[in-house]
Amino acid sequence: MTATSSQLDAVLAAVDSGLDQSLERLFELLRIKSISTDPAYAAECQRAADWLVSELNGLGFGASARPTPGHPVVVAHGPEQAGPHVLFYAHYDVQPVDPVALWHSDPFEPELREAADGRKIIVARGASDDKGQMLTFIEACRAYKAVTGSLPVRVSLMLEGEEESGGKNLPPFMEANRDELGTADIALVCDTDMWDRTTPSITAMLRGLVGEEVEITAANKDLHSGMFGNAARNPNQVLADIIASLRAPDGSVAIEGFYDDVAEITPELKAQWAGLGFDEQEFLGEVGLSAPAGEQSRSVLEMLWARPTCEINGMWGGYTGDGFKTVIPAKASAKISFRLVSGMQPDKIRAAFRRHVEARLPPDCTVRFSEHGGSPAITVPTDGPMLQKALVGLTGEWGKPAVVTGSGGSIPVVGEFKRILGLDTLLIGFAQIDDQIHSPNEKYDLESFHRGIRSWVRVLAALAE
Amino acid sequence: MTATSSQLDAVLAAVDSGLDQSLERLFELLRIKSISTDPAYAAECQRAADWLVSELNGLGFGASARPTPGHPVVVAHGPEQAGPHVLFYAHYDVQPVDPVALWHSDPFEPELREAADGRKIIVARGASDDKGQMLTFIEACRAYKAVTGSLPVRVSLMLEGEEESGGKNLPPFMEANRDELGTADIALVCDTDMWDRTTPSITAMLRGLVGEEVEITAANKDLHSGMFGNAARNPNQVLADIIASLRAPDGSVAIEGFYDDVAEITPELKAQWAGLGFDEQEFLGEVGLSAPAGEQSRSVLEMLWARPTCEINGMWGGYTGDGFKTVIPAKASAKISFRLVSGMQPDKIRAAFRRHVEARLPPDCTVRFSEHGGSPAITVPTDGPMLQKALVGLTGEWGKPAVVTGSGGSIPVVGEFKRILGLDTLLIGFAQIDDQIHSPNEKYDLESFHRGIRSWVRVLAALAE
Numbered sequence: 017m018t019a020t021s022s023q024l025d026a027v028l029a030a031v032d033s034g035l036d037q038s039l040e041r042l043f044e045l046l047r048i049k050s051i052s053t054d055p056a057y058a059a060e061c062q063r064a065a066d067w068l069v070s071e072l073n074g075l076g077f078g079a080s081a082r083p084t085p086g087h088p089v090v091v092a093h094g095p096e097q098a099g100p101h102v103l104f105y106a107h108y109d110v111q112p113v114d115p116v117a118l119w120h121s122d123p124f125e126p127e128l129r130e131a132a133d134g135r136k137i138i139v140a141r142g143a144s145d146d147k148g149q150m151l152t153f154i155e156a157c158r159a160y161k162a163v164t165g166s167l168p169v170r171v172s173l174m175l176e177g178e179e180e181s182g183g184k185n186l187p188p189f190m191e192a193n194r195d196e197l198g199t200a201d202i203a204l205v206c207d208t209d210m211w212d213r214t215t216p217s218i219t220a221m222l223r224g225l226v227g228e229e230v231e232i233t234a235a236n237k238d239l240h241s242g243m244f245g246n247a248a249r250n251p252n253q254v255l256a257d258i259i260a261s262l263r264a265p266d267g268s269v270a271i272e273g274f275y276d277d278v279a280e281i282t283p284e285l286k287a288q289w290a291g292l293g294f295d296e297q298e299f300l301g302e303v304g305l306s307a308p309a310g311e312q313s314r315s316v317l318e319m320l321w322a323r324p325t326c327e328i329n330g331m332w333g334g335y336t337g338d339g340f341k342t343v344i345p346a347k348a349s350a351k352i353s354f355r356l357v358s359g360m361q362p363d364k365i366r367a368a369f370r371r372h373v374e375a376r377l378p379p380d381c382t383v384r385f386s387e388h389g390g391s392p393a394i395t396v397p398t399d400g401p402m403l404q405k406a407l408v409g410l411t412g413e414w415g416k417p418a419v420v421t422g423s424g425g426s427i428p429v430v431g432e433f434k435r436i437l438g439l440d441t442l443l444i445g446f447a448q449i450d451d452q453i454h455s456p457n458e459k460y461d462l463e464s465f466h467r468g469i470r471s472w473v474r475v476l477a478a479l480a481e
Numbered sequence: 482m483t484a485t486s487s488q489l490d491a492v493l494a495a496v497d498s499g500l501d502q503s504l505e506r507l508f509e510l511l512r513i514k515s516i517s518t519d520p521a522y523a524a525e526c527q528r529a530a531d532w533l534v535s536e537l538n539g540l541g542f543g544a545s546a547r548p549t550p551g552h553p554v555v556v557a558h559g560p561e562q563a564g565p566h567v568l569f570y571a572h573y574d575v576q577p578v579d580p581v582a583l584w585h586s587d588p589f590e591p592e593l594r595e596a597a598d599g600r601k602i603i604v605a606r607g608a609s610d611d612k613g614q615m616l617t618f619i620e621a622c623r624a625y626k627a628v629t630g631s632l633p634v635r636v637s638l639m640l641e642g643e644e645e646s647g648g649k650n651l652p653p654f655m656e657a658n659r660d661e662l663g664t665a666d667i668a669l670v671c672d673t674d675m676w677d678r679t680t681p682s683i684t685a686m687l688r689g690l691v692g693e694e695v696e697i698t699a700a701n702k703d704l705h706s707g708m709f710g711n712a713a714r715n716p717n718q719v720l721a722d723i724i725a726s727l728r729a730p731d732g733s734v735a736i737e738g739f740y741d742d743v744a745e746i747t748p749e750l751k752a753q754w755a756g757l758g759f760d761e762q763e764f765l766g767e768v769g770l771s772a773p774a775g776e777q778s779r780s781v782l783e784m785l786w787a788r789p790t791c792e793i794n795g796m797w798g799g800y801t802g803d804g805f806k807t808v809i810p811a812k813a814s815a816k817i818s819f820r821l822v823s824g825m826q827p828d829k830i831r832a833a834f835r836r837h838v839e840a841r842l843p844p845d846c847t848v849r850f851s852e853h854g855g856s857p858a859i860t861v862p863t864d865g866p867m868l869q870k871a872l873v874g875l876t877g878e879w880g881k882p883a884v885v886t887g888s889g890g891s892i893p894v895v896g897e898f899k900r901i902l903g904l905d906t907l908l909i910g911f912a913q914i915d916d917q918i919h920s921p922n923e924k925y926d927l928e929s930f931h932r933g934i935r936s937w938v939r940v941l942a943a944l945a946e
Contacts, residue, residue: 053804112806118702181804209708223707227805236769237583238920242688242890243674245790245820246775248768252793252815253728260725263718300845303713304701307844310711325710328717329808330799335816339518339646340692340853341577342818343794343919350717351800353807355710379772380765388805425707454808455703 023164024477030159031469038155038469039128039138039462041071045108045147046126046140052087052109053181061087061177064108068175071154075161077173082193084185087177091193094157094171099480100402101170103200103439105429106150106207107179110142111454118456128462136462145453148460149206149445150175152468159473168480172200176429179207182227182389183428190436198437202402206472207427208445210464211292211419216410216471218403219443220396221321221422222430224356226365227388230255230373231349234381239344249380251348252333258376259350262326267310269326271372277359281322289317292419302450321422324365325355351388355426362390391428396441402479406442409478413471444475488629489942495624496934503620503934504593504603504927506536510573510612511591511605517552517574518646526552526642529573533640536619540626542638547658549650552642556658559622559636564945565867566635568665568904570894571615571672572644575607576919583921593927601927610918613925614671614910615640617933624938633945637665641894644672647692647854648893655901663902667867671937672892673910675929676757676884681875681936683868684908685861686786686887687895689821691830692853695720695838696814699846704809714845716813717798723841724815727791732775734791736837742824746787754782757884767915786887789830790820816853820891827855856893861906867944871907874943878936909940 031038050064051057065081065088072079072092079092087109113123121127126140138148153173160167174197176186190197211217234249264270281289296316300306310319319325333348335341354365370385377383396403398420410418423443433439446468452458496503515529516522530546530553537544537557544557552574578588586592591605603613618638625632639662641651655662676682699714729735746754761781765771775784784790798813800806819830835850842848861868863885875883888908898904911933917923 053806054802112800112802114800114802115703225707225807227807229805234770237917237922238580239768240890240919241790241792241794241818242690242820242888243785243914243918244768245792245818245889246784246788247765247773247781248770249772249774250792252796253724253774256721256724256793256796257728259718259721263722300712303704303709305699305713305845307714308712309714309718309843316712319711320708323711325706327706327710327715327807327809328721328799329706329806330801330810331717331721331813332797332801334793334795335577335579336795336797336814337519337577337579340694340816340818341518341794341919342690342692342792344792345795348796349801351805353706353710353805355707378774380770423707424710425705449708452702453708454705454806457702 024473027159027163027473028470030163031156031473034159035466038151039465042138042148042151042465043126045151046142047124049124050109050177051112052178054112058087061109065090065177068108072173075158082189084189086185089177089186089189090173090175092173094167097166097170099169100202101172101200102202102204102479103197104153104171104173104204104206105176106153106205107146107176108150109177109180110145110147111180113141115456120457137459138462138465139457139459141458143458143460144447144451145458146179146207148465149447149468152446152465153204153206153472155469156472156476159469160476168476172197184389186429187432187436190432194436198439200437200439203433203439203441205427205430205441205443206445208423208443209447209449210445211421213448214414215416216414216418217421218406218410218418219423219445220398220420221358222394222443223324223424223426224360224362224391224393225426225428226354226356226362226390228352228366228369229349229386229388230352231347231384232381233347235344235346238346241342241344244344248344249378250344251381252345254378254381255331255333255348255350258373259328259331261376262372267312269324271326271368273368274324274365277361278324278357279359281318292317299449320424322357324357324360327353329353355424356393358393358395360393362392366390389428391426392431394427394430396443400440403442405478405481406444406475409475410444410471412474413467444471446471489938492624492628492938493935495628496621496938499624500931503616504930507603507613507616507930508591510616511607512589514589515574515642516577517643519577523552526574530555530642533573537638540623547654549654551650554642554651554654555638555640557638559632562631562635564634565666566637566664567667567669567944568662569618569636569638569669569671570641571618571670572611572641573615574642574645575610575612576645578606580921585922602924603927603930604922604924606923608923608925609912609916610923611644611672613930614912614933617911617930618669618671618937620934621937621941624934625941633941637662649854651894652897652901655897659901663904665902665904668898668904668906670892670895670906670908671910673888673908674912674914675910676886678913679879680881681879681883682886683871683875683883684888685863685885686823687859687908688789688889688891689825689827689856689858690891690893691819691821691827691855693817693831693834694814694851694853695817696812696849697846698812700809700811703811706807706809709809713809714843715809716846717810719843719846720796720798720813720815723838724793724796726841727837732777734789736791736833738833739789739830742826743789743822744824746783757782764914785889787822789822789825792818794818820889821858823858823860825858827857831855854893856891857896859892859895861908865905868907870943870946871909871940874940875909875936877939878932909936911936
């Protein structure tokens with residue numbers, strides 16, 4: 017069904033007049049503590065899935081929460097109809113909230129607040145990543161159904177509960193349900209940023225991710241640093257030496273072969289990115305920094321979108337409580353992740369990292385590695401007709417051309433859509449750079465939520481053309 | 482009063498026949514959770530002090546728990562009498578018990594157990610350090626009083642409750658009570674090791690200690706490593722780089738000026754230590770190690786007794802829980818301690834360390850330092866008459882000559898005895914290298930306890946000669 021112009025206006029008006037109710041539904045979902053990485057919150061993850069099933073069934077979808085070895089996957093299908101068939105993906109799980117002391121309000125009691133600059137913001141864990149973004153699409157469907165009784169294209173949804181905890185159960189689930197899910201023509205993912213507060217974007221490059229945990233052991237027990245200091249190997253020191261060795265003085269990653277499969281970006285793309293007017297000082301300044309770390313010969317945008325990285329996400333060893341304890345610990349550990357760009361293979365990078373560590377282990381030390389996920393980088397073709405239609409829809413809402421960008425983040429499911437279901441993906445999201453996702457005081461701009469819903473209304477209309 | 486040989490035999494017999502009761506009293510004290518560094522255990526520290534006051538009053542001492550801004554100091558005086566006057570020092574506080582999961586029994590429910598080699602051992606936090614050692618002296622006094630009605634020399638005691646947490650309140654307490662405490666002729670400290678399981682020792686060299694906590698901050702909040710990785714400074718990486726820079730490739734400490742005031746040991750002392758038959762492989766092998774870390778040009782004994790060290794006692798930053806979180810933390814921290822040898826000044830080392838860190842801070846990083854105690858190294862003159870008499874007493878008990886040794890540990894109070902009260906110290910203890918002090922499953926050999934009591938009986942008798 018192709019929407020007429022007056023129908024489209026009526027649906028957009030319904031979005032505007034129903035915004036308070038849309039917000040209430042978002043708050044309901046935000047109150048559910050669906051932290052997927054912590055087994056203590058398993059029942060909350062189930063509650064979030066059930067809530068979504070109930071909402072989607074209420075909108076005329078056939079929805080159910082499908083069991084997996086981990087948290088359930090919500091799958092919903094709208095009625096068959098002519099025209100393209102889209103499969104919308106989002107995730108209902110959220111990151112942990114620690115350090116909770118740094119939140120200015122309860123992470124699971126959402127607040128609509130005015131920011132210092134007058135913007136209205138929704139503050140809660142998951143407000144942006146990804147519950148707020150997910151509901152922009154669902155509320156767009158709701159407005160369509162309310163005004164026209166149907167949707168302009170056939171819509172299915174697949175809503176995951178383990179995106180923030182490795183998501184290892186989703187690919188087998190997709191394999192097992194390939195026939196059911198693979199009937200779609202394209203996947204839609206709402207888990208990305210706008211270019212800035214007034215410019216929408218479609219993300220066409222995503223970095224991959226390899227997660228590793230390293231535990232180094234020296235003595236067979238904790239030792240007293242007075243009795244053993246100097247003579248006994250200290251795993252804290254060994255781990256620090258190894259972490260220090262991961263970066264060269266010029267800021268590049270010093271693992272042998274790390275850049276072997278990394279291509280330079282084309283001069284055209286480089287020129288296009290340079291033309292975006294990205295302000296490095298402003299980007300870093302927002303988080304209290306002024307000078308880029310990392311590869312000193314590269315622009316920040318290039319480092320974020322087109323260069324791999326190695327980050328120490330956590331490290332710990334010995335006594336970390338109040339006061340002081342003169343201990344030489346038996347063990348020290350780190351959680352280390354690598355963001356990959358197009359061409360890099362997760363398994364090859366993992367193996368190169370492990371070789372790097374093993375080659376630097378001093379006598380008497382052993383190392384234990386644990387794997388925390390791995391996915392390759394994604395590049396979406398930018399010349400497809402669906403992407404061009406979506407750009408038209410976004411441009412209509414925001415009154416200026418939408419841009420095609422890269423992203424430093426990783427959304428492994430995009431690779432799985434291609435590999436398992438043969439689907440290309442459109443990555444459209446309304447998050448802002450200052451949303452503090454994964455951090456205390458996560459927020460989503462009310463404008464992102466409101467105009468995000470309106471944007472999906474227009475994109476669905478455009479896709480039906 | 483000089484004890485006759487038959488009196489001495491009677492007192493030693495009383496020690497033997499009263500051992501079970503001595504052990505029961507030790508167990509009572511070990512059940513008190515006097516962890517001084519954790520404010521949650523303040524009442525337990527007070528209980529331990531009260532228990533000691535009660536025991537000492539029962540032995541005819543005038544004892545009281547004197548308040549300080551922290552935990553109380555127990556002071557007790559025996560009646561005035563002719564001959565030398567000794568001031569015995571020990572501490573009733575203990576180290577924290579974490580990681581508690583590695584204990585094979587409740588750290589505060591002492592057990593008398595048979596070790597794999599048939600030795601009887603007392604297992605509990607504080608069994609060796611320092612409650613067991615402290616009671617060897619008190620139980621020796623008890624046996625004397627029971628048999629002879631008095632002690633062979635005048636005895637005072639000063640028992641501290643903050644040795645494991647910096648002990649910053651003890652020096653002002655000693656200053657304020659200089660007239661009362663300074664009437665003694667010599668201090669006795671029971672917080673050191675035997676040379677081996679059959680050879681007693683008097684410790685004449687002790688390393689000093691400087692404790693520092695470092696917190697490095699980069700961004701003004703935790704960041705998502707996908708959105709910021711490579712471009713934003715990662716404090717975990719910065720801290721690791723700085724820790725790595727603290728040691729040179731040859732294992733020496735790489736802080737500028739660190740060794741400026743470190744003297745080489747004399748050829749005579751070197752020869753004497755070489756003659757002790759110290760087995761480096763055995764020493765390291767006991768804790769699962771085989772190769773010495775630290776300065777590769779030095780013997781292990783020299784590294785432990787006569788060389789300074791720098792140890793990372795704790796470090797932490799970012800996400801350290803289960804699962805994975807792709808965060809770039811705002812902060813990373815470490816607890817770092819330096820053991821000092823004779824001639825090194827704590828303030829100078831602390832300042833050199835801070836300069837070293839500040840010089841290596843990359844852009845956008847700030848550092849906050851916190852001080853955790855500082856004390857110089859101690860060298861006790863080995864030619865005094867008291868030390869010679871004590872050696873005779875120890876040799877009498879163990880049937881072989883006691884040796885004069887160094888120690889890698891730090892006992893700051895020994896410096897304060899000299900500085901504030903003008904007293905030399907005899908360091909006599911019965912701990913074993915495998916006592917696992919500060920570690921899970923701390924133990925004290927029953928033989929250390931039993932013959933430690935007998936040793937003090939003989940040393941007190943010898944000092945009275």
